[in-house]
Amino acid sequence: MFDYPAYKLHIEELNMCIRIVDQSWKLELKLEKFPNITKFITFKYVWLQGFIEQTAGREKEIIIVSDKTGRVKVTHCKTVPGGSSWMVKGKYCSVVGTLVKESGLPEVSAVKVTDLSRSPVFASMWHLEVEELKLLLIEQAMPKLCD
Template sequence: MFEHPAHKLHIKDLNMCIKTSDDFWKLEFKFGEMLNTTKFISFKYVWLQGFIEETAGKENEILIVGDHSGKVRVTHCNTVPGGSSWLVKGKYCSVVGSLVRESGMPEVAAIKLTDLSKNPVLASMWPYEVEELTKLHTEQAMPKLPGS
């Protein structure tokens, strides 16, 4: 997993992903005054954050997680390190996993789940983190380096 870091996305972005191989996906971004510039981000894993809206299954193996942009079905929750007993409706969490389905309600197979509920700043900052990283990946914003 470490050779392919998870890419921060909004849930709505999952609907626009295109499968490129068994394990990889790409997301196309169009920008510019006439939307005539296109950049692609290729990824193996996604990193999402949102509020748990529903839990299902004997051991909370399935979640519905929502952010300001949509909802995602998260599976394999009972197999992640740390267990699934903390997964309850209303908790704010981080989801790292593999995109399984992009159409309709997207589905992600969880690899890592983290309870972020104790720090409400994380929920308010997430949209900005995703936007900043997307701009850096698509070269719409480049950091100013000393001496450049």
């Protein structure tokens, strides 16, 4: 897993992904600010953040997570480090995993799920983090490196 980065995405973007092979996916990045610039990224892992809307299964194997753009079904939650006992409706969390299904209600198989409820900063900054990554990937923002 650590050979591939997890790309920060909004949940709605999962519906725009195209399966390439196995667990590899392709997504065309677009920004309203730069309508004439697009870039395709290929990825194996996604990184999402949102609020838990619902849990399912005896051991909370499945959770439904939502952000302001959509909802996603997250599976294999009981096998992630730290377990799933803390996963309850209303908690804000980070999900890293593989995209399994992109259409309808997208589905992600979790590799890691983290409780981020301890600070509202995580939720308020997520949209900006995703947009910043897109700017970097389409080469419209360059990090300033120290000399």
